[in-house]
Amino acid sequence: MSTLAIRGGTVVTAADEMVADVLVDGETVVALAAPGALDLRADTELDAAGRYVIPGGVDAHTHMEMPFGGTFAADTFETGTRAAAWGGTTTIIDFPIQSVGRSLREGLDAWHEKAAGKCAIDYGFHMILADVTESSLKEMEVLVGEGVTSFKLFMAYPGVFYSDDGKILRAMQKAGETGGLIMMHAENGIAIDVLAEQALARGQTDPRYHGDVRHALLEAEATYRAIQLARVAGAPLYVVHLSAQQALAEIAHARETGVNAFAETCPQYLFLSTEDLARPDFEGAKYVCSTPLRPAEHQAALWRGLRNDDLSVVSTDHCPFCFKGQKELGRGDFTKIPNGLPGVETRMDLLHQGVVDGHISRRRWIELACATPARMFGLYPRKGTIAPGSDADIVIYDPTAEHTHSAATHHMAVDYSCYEGRTTTGRVETVLSRGKVIIAGGEYLGSPGHGTFLPRDTCQYLR
Numbered sequence: 001m002s003t004l005a006i007r008g009g010t011v012v013t014a015a016d017e018m019v020a021d022v023l024v025d026g027e028t029v030v031a032l033a034a035p036g037a038l039d040l041r042a043d044t045e046l047d048a049a050g051r052y053v054i055p056g057g058v059d060a061h062t063h064m065e066m067p068f069g070g071t072f073a074a075d076t077f078e079t080g081t082r083a084a085a086w087g088g089t090t091t092i093i094d095f096p097i098q099s100v101g102r103s104l105r106e107g108l109d110a111w112h113e114k115a116a117g118k119c120a121i122d123y124g125f126h127m128i129l130a131d132v133t134e135s136s137l138k139e140m141e142v143l144v145g146e147g148v149t150s151f152k153l154f155m156a157y158p159g160v161f162y163s164d165d166g167k168i169l170r171a172m173q174k175a176g177e178t179g180g181l182i183m184m185h186a187e188n189g190i191a192i193d194v195l196a197e198q199a200l201a202r203g204q205t206d207p208r209y210h211g212d213v214r215h216a217l218l219e220a221e222a223t224y225r226a227i228q229l230a231r232v233a234g235a236p237l238y239v240v241h242l243s244a245q246q247a248l249a250e251i252a253h254a255r256e257t258g259v260n261a262f263a264e265t266c267p268q269y270l271f272l273s274t275e276d277l278a279r280p281d282f283e284g285a286k287y288v289c290s291t292p293l294r295p296a297e298h299q300a301a302l303w304r305g306l307r308n309d310d311l312s313v314v315s316t317d318h319c320p321f322c323f324k325g326q327k328e329l330g331r332g333d334f335t336k337i338p339n340g341l342p343g344v345e346t347r348m349d350l351l352h353q354g355v356v357d358g359h360i361s362r363r364r365w366i367e368l369a370c371a372t373p374a375r376m377f378g379l380y381p382r383k384g385t386i387a388p389g390s391d392a393d394i395v396i397y398d399p400t401a402e403h404t405h406s407a408a409t410h411h412m413a414v415d416y417s418c419y420e421g422r423t424t425t426g427r428v429e430t431v432l433s434r435g436k437v438i439i440a441g442g443e444y445l446g447s448p449g450h451g452t453f454l455p456r457d458t459c460q461y462l463r
């Protein structure tokens with residue numbers, strides 16, 4: 001086995017910050033020591049003086065090659081995981097889809113086939129339940145045994161992914177029995193569809209109306225309902241892509257009263273707003289995602305939630321569609337714009353900007369982006385930290401380098417950046433995935449197939 005040492009950086013984990021040397025043997029971290037105390041010379045020596053040495057990011061919410069609205073998310077597992085690596089993320093958890101009338105197994109097999117041999121970094125799977133039946137409920141148990149331990153349900157998108165409350169309750173009961181975690185897309189899709197139809201009838205076809213009809217109160221109402229259903233079922237709940245402060249208040253109240261309710265938000269809700277959705281000349285389509293972007297006032301509440309742990313995780317919900325040819329499908333009818341934004345490459349930097357701007361601490365940055373998603377989804381301490389025995393998924397991060405975001409320089413397979421021209425402070429310099437240097441000196445040194453499937457344990461906050 002070859003050895004590698006990272007010398008003299010500030011090692012930042014969710015728990016600690018210390019100047020230390022990190023020793024890697026093969027794929028694994030074997031020691032952290034005071035600078036100079038490790039007197040052996042490793043096969044590869046990396047100097048990290050003046051840099052942070054952080055765990056590789058864990059992005060618990062991506063959609064590579066996802067079919068949506070008659071098209072597919074533009075990143076494949078190959079391009080998307082490479083872009084993730086450029087941005088300092090070394091683990092993703094993606095969402096295989098059960099189609100209506102089909103088994104979970106069929107959906108899961110299809111995703112294994114898409115991902116195997118393609119990924120630059122390690123990956124796991126949640127499962128989207130689009131058809132809750134007796135047989136899919138039975139399959140949930142089998143999947144938990146295979147390390148697919150979390151299941152996404154939708155209160156939105158009637159006729160596509162939507163489940164009614166009875167189906168949701170049944171799936172939650174099964175999750176409660178098996179140790180699975182229900183991830184909820186919490187928006188009242190039935191009411192949203194009525195408002196969308198009424199808006200179109202009034203001639204309101206522009207992207208901005210996507211935000212209007214997906215009202216914040218309809219996110220809050222669905223979040224409240226999901227919490228009550230989870231309480232009745234005796235199951236934990238994880239609300240995905242939370243964007244409205246009223247929905248956050250429902251999570252906060254549930255947590256105060258002892259309910260196992262968790263929630264994630266995404267960088268787009270912290271840095272973008274309805275002003276972006278209202279950009280002229282159909283440019284707003286670039287910012288169409290669900291839950292939608294909210295007025296900028298919501299951002300302060302989200303940052304507060306990230307500080308006080310009512311929001312436990314920051315994921316990307318990476319689901320990119322090119323402006324040309326894909327977002328354009330919704331010209332003249334905002335309901336036909338494929339929902340989703342690119343973000344897998346920019347999460348670590350944007351959240352670090354939250355550190356620079358004083359919203360969160362450095363350790364909280366790592367907790368939200370690495371440690372908690374790993375724990376939430378049964379990967380800790382293999383992923384999400386730097387400790388003896390952990391996978392050597394490590395990022396050397398320059399906290400002072402400036403970076404101007406642009407589609408011309410990013411690595412995601414999408415023709416626009418949500419942050420075009422915006423400068424953030426902090427930049428990924430070197431990335432290791434299981435001990436292999438995959439980004440260094442401005443070059444990608446990885447290969448498709450290096451990344452392997454991660455069977456996951458059940459949620460580690462509940463045991």
Ligand code: URP
Pocket residue numbers: 063185241288289290291317319339340341
């Ligand atoms: O707009 C979004 N979020 N697209 C991806 C699918 C989902 O609901 O997460």
Ligand code: ZN
Pocket residue numbers: 185240241290291
């Ligand atoms: Zn969703």
Ligand code: ZN
Pocket residue numbers: 061062063317319
């Ligand atoms: Zn999503």
